[in-house]
Structures are given as C-alpha cells and as structure tokens.
Amino acid sequence: MLEFNKSLLSAHLWKHRLVFWLGAIFIGLLIAAMTLLSEWASEFFRKTSVSYPWFQFVTPPVGLALIAWITFRFFPGSQGSGIPQIKTALEIPYTLSERKKLVSLRIAFGKAFLPILGLLSGASVGFGGPAVHVGASLMSSLGKLANFPSLYMSKGLLLAGSAAGFAAMFSAPLAGILFAIEEMGRTLEERISTLVLTAIIFSGVTAYSILHHTIFFTDNTLDFPLDKEWLAIPFCGVIGGLLGAIFSRIIVSGYHKLKKLQLPIVLVAFVSGCIIALFGYLSQGETFGTGYQMAKNIIYSSASIDPMLPVYKMLSTCATFFSGIPGGIFVPSIATGAAFGANLAHWFPIAPTQVMILLTITAYFAGMLQSPLTSFALILDITHSHEISIPIIAAAFIASGVAKLINPRPLYRELCDAFQQYPVPVATTEKENVPQAEK
Numbered sequence: 001m002l003e004f005n006k007s008l009l010s011a012h013l014w015k016h017r018l019v020f021w022l023g024a025i026f027i028g029l030l031i032a033a034m035t036l037l038s039e040w041a042s043e044f045f046r047k048t049s050v051s052y053p054w055f056q057f058v059t060p061p062v063g064l065a066l067i068a069w070i071t072f073r074f075f076p077g078s079q080g081s082g083i084p085q086i087k088t089a090l091e092i093p094y095t096l097s098e099r100k101k102l103v104s105l106r107i108a109f110g111k112a113f114l115p116i117l118g119l120l121s122g123a124s125v126g127f128g129g130p131a132v133h134v135g136a137s138l139m140s141s142l143g144k145l146a147n148f149p150s151l152y153m154s155k156g157l158l159l160a161g162s163a164a165g166f167a168a169m170f171s172a173p174l175a176g177i178l179f180a181i182e183e184m185g186r187t188l189e190e191r192i193s194t195l196v197l198t199a200i201i202f203s204g205v206t207a208y209s210i211l212h213h214t215i216f217f218t219d220n221t222l223d224f225p226l227d228k229e230w231l232a233i234p235f236c237g238v239i240g241g242l243l244g245a246i247f248s249r250i251i252v253s254g255y256h257k258l259k260k261l262q263l264p265i266v267l268v269a270f271v272s273g274c275i276i277a278l279f280g281y282l283s284q285g286e287t288f289g290t291g292y293q294m295a296k297n298i299i300y301s302s303a304s305i306d307p308m309l310p311v312y313k314m315l316s317t318c319a320t321f322f323s324g325i326p327g328g329i330f331v332p333s334i335a336t337g338a339a340f341g342a343n344l345a346h347w348f349p350i351a352p353t354q355v356m357i358l359l360t361i362t363a364y365f366a367g368m369l370q371s372p373l374t375s376f377a378l379i380l381d382i383t384h385s386h387e388i389s390i391p392i393i394a395a396a397f398i399a400s401g402v403a404k405l406i407n408p409r410p411l412y413r414e415l416c417d418a419f420q421q422y423p424v425p426v427a428t429t430e431k432e433n434v435p436q437a438e439k
Contacts, residue, residue, distance in 0.1 A: 020157075023142045024164045027135045028206025031127075031168035034112055034134075035207070038127055041119035042289035049122075049285055056122060056280050056288070061273030063121025067114055067325045068269035075110030077101050080321065081126075081328040082111060082133025083412050084419040086162045089136070090155055092420070099140070103158065108137035114326040122276055122288040123323070124316040128169050128330030135165025135203070164203035169330075171207050172381030178373045232351035232359060233391045234398055236344060240363025241399025243314075243340055245406040247333070248368050250318050252407075252414045258322060259418070265324050272323035279312040279319075287316040291335025298338040299357055299383075304346055310339035329368075337364030358385050362392050363399035370403050370410040372396035 049056040071079050085102040111130045118125040139161025159180055167176025258268060280288045286309055287294075294313070298305060306312075317332040341360030345353040358379060366375035376396040380389055407414070 019142050020139075020160060023139045023161065024203040025206050027138055027161065027164045028168040028203040030112065030134065030138070031131045031165055031203070032207045034116070034127055034131065035169065037116050038119055038125075038290055039292070041116050042293070045120055045122050045288055046285060049280075049288070056285065057277050059120075060122040060277040060280070061270045063117065064123060064273035064276070064320075064323045064325055065266045065270040067117050067121065068265050068323055070117075071110065071114060071325055072265055075107060075114065075326075077104075078107045078110040078114065078133070078326045079324045080326065080415075081129025082136075082326070083129050083162075083328075084415040086132060086136045086158060087412060087416040088419055090158055091416070103133070103137040103140045105137065105141045108134045108141070111137070111326050115328075118320070118325050118327050119289055121273065122280060123273075123320040123325065123327060124276065124287060124289070124291065124313065124332045125320055125325075125327035126290055126317075126329050126331035126333070127327075128166065129328030130326055131165035131169035131328075132162045133165070133326075135163075135168070136161035139164070168203040168207035170378060170382055172378055173203075175374060175378040175381050176203070178377045179371070181373075229351040229355075230391070232356050233394050235348065235350065236341065236356055236359035237363045237395040237398030238402050239344060240337060240340065240360040240395065241367030241402035242406070243310075244333070244337070244364040244367025244369075244399060245403035247314055247318070247336070247364075248403070248407050248411040248414075251321055251329075251411065252418070254318065254322055255415065255418055259421075269323040269325065272319040275319040276316050279316045283309055283312045287313045291332040295331075295335040295338040295361075298335075298342050299354060305339060305342050307343055310336050310343065313339060330365075333365055333368055334361055337361035340364060355388060355391070358383060358388065359391060359395045363395045366396040366399040367403040368411060370400050370407070372400040375399075 045056075045059070077085060085107075089099050089102040111133045115125045115127060115130050136158045139157045143157040163176045163180035166179045167173045170176075276287070280286075283306065286306075291313060294309075313332060313336045317329055317336065320327055320332075321329060338357050338361050341357035341364075342353070344360055345351075345356040350356075351359075362375050362379045365379065366372045369375060372393070373396075376389075376393040379392055380386065385392065
C-alpha cells in the first residue's frame, strides 16, 4: 500500500505518464491527419488521370524519381516502411547519436509527408509502416525533451510510439498491442509495459474519434454454417499464406539484388514508376494508390473482377517498395488479399464470397508477416467480423505455418538484417552528448 501511494504521488512518475499519454494523443491526431490526406491524394490522382490520360503515364516515373532523390538527400533513414529501422533501434544497443539515423523529428517529418507525394504520383503506398515510424520517432523525441532515463529511451518509448502509430492507423488498439508483442519486442520491464499499453489505447481512441470509422466492414452479419463450407478455412489459409509468402520472397530477394547492383536510386525509382504506370494502365487505374477503395469495393460488391488484378496490385506494391520512397505495404496487401479472395470465391465457391475474401485477406497478411495474432486481430478490428473470429484465427495460423515452409524467417526480420547490412548515411554530422548509461 505504501509503494502504491508513493507511485501515485510521485511527480517524477507522473511526468513520465503524461509524456506517454500526451505523446500518444498527438500521434493519434497526426496519423488521423495523414489518413485523411492520403484519401484526398489518392482521389486527386484518380480524378486527374481520368481528365488527363497522359498524367498516369508521366507522373509515376517522374514523381517517384523526385521523391527518391528528396528522401535520400534530405531524409535518409526514412525510406521504405520504417519498421526495419525501429526493430534495429530496439534490438541493437545504439547510442543516442547513432539512433538519430533511425528515429528523429527530421525522419518523422519526411515520413509524414513523402508518402502523400507518393500517392500523388500514383504509387502503391500504404501508411501502416510510416505510422509506426512516425510514432516511434515522435515518442523518442518527446522522451529526449523530457530527459527520460536510458531505460525508457532504449526500448520503452520506441515500442510505445511504434505500437501507438500502428493502432492509430487502423483505429485498432487490440491489433496495436499484439503488434507490439509479435513484431517489435517481447521482453519489457513491467512499468514500461503498462505505459506502452496505455499509449496504444490513447492513440487508437484519438484516431477513431476523428475518423469515426473502421476501414472496411460496418455492421455486417456473416453466415458461416458448420458444414462443408468450413473447408474454406484450410483452403484459403494455404493459398493465401502461399501467396503472402511469395510476396515476401520477392521483396527480400529484390532488395538484396538491387543493393548489390548499386544502381543509382533515382534510376531505380524512375524504372519502378514506369512499372507502376504499366500496371495502372492494365488494371484501368485500380492499382494506383493505397488500395483502400479497391478493397472496399471488392468486399461490398459481388461483381467479378479482373483475375489478374491481385497480381497487378502485388507487383505494383513491390515496385513501390523497390523505388526506395517512404511507404508501407499493409493496406496495399489487404487490397491484394481481398482481390485474391474474390478470385478464389469465384473459382471455388465453397463458402459465402465475403467470408472467403476475409479469410484470404487474413491468410495473405499472415503469410506475408508470419505474425498470425497481429493479422487476426487487425482484420477482426477493421472489419467487425466477430461472427467468424474462429475461422479467421485458424486461417491466420495455417497461413503462417505454410509461409514458414517458403520463408524460414519473417519478412521484417529479413528486412531488419538487410537494413543493418546496407546502412544509410546520416543527414547531419552534428555530435551529440551521450549519457554514460547509453554507451
């Protein structure tokens, strides 16, 4: 009881709590703004492409080349999804000056606005990874301002910020908690764990209060009888997991090959933009942007789609990743999984179409990440599909198991190791005083 009273009345501890909570609320506000801007940017590109057909051919290569140059010239360390940078900062005992190459206000700024430019250029950009990177960078910077002890600076703030960013992006606190456990780290001191959980909740609730929606489903009841339709679970789990694993293999193998070739990043981005433009043309513009609207249309509509659409979207997402511009793969992968699910439901109608789509989205996501609990919680949170929660989690674990047969190591583990193998230059040469405890 005495220890509890000391904790309750300690000004030092209350300062730490307030920094976590206010930081989480600010992250929620910023991620909500990024989400709204991303929807506007995608719609602007779509409307402009309809009015001026040449726009969709010229803008992707020129735009991505320019964004790649800006990224590596002014915001090195902000490229890609950002999750490998956070995992590296969490796992390796960097000093504060070294960590500036991975998380900083400069990187947060670049990560917040450069993906918007990517969408204005037609790239297949998601905001899950950028939200994680922005959240970790902001929370780490707040901790530095508040003179947090090294225990918090080394892990707690980075983990809280990254998970809060994930939760805010999808308005999914439960998925944010599981993401923190499965992807970002497993061993934390108890006090830090409590603050991390509260930061996730504050951030997720803040974003939801502004956006007032989850992403795809709202108030839909799904019917999944205890019949032969349950065969859809292993079927979608195996196929979705296999496809997600193939996507991961393309990403990792392509990343290593491009780094070994040492081609100019602007040239790589220009060629990537040409590829994005080609697939956008072949898909009649469906593959441009985050894929949010594409996934929503597939889930709500019973109309058949182009069988090649998920392949086009998957390859557009790969091209965007290889361009080196800041951007994530989460939402584009949800759209890809939805399109694959629609194809499976059309070719093998063994269960209701919407059920097969959701199972395949979950399986594709789990096969890509090999994080079944995060995949299950995320799809459950953003679709309100609680009626089929058991089939969804079963599909996630089946998919993750299948993916391990192809990729023994998870995607972000591979990318984290590759990021350490090919470090980026730091944008500043300023030296920083590092506390002895950090060395």
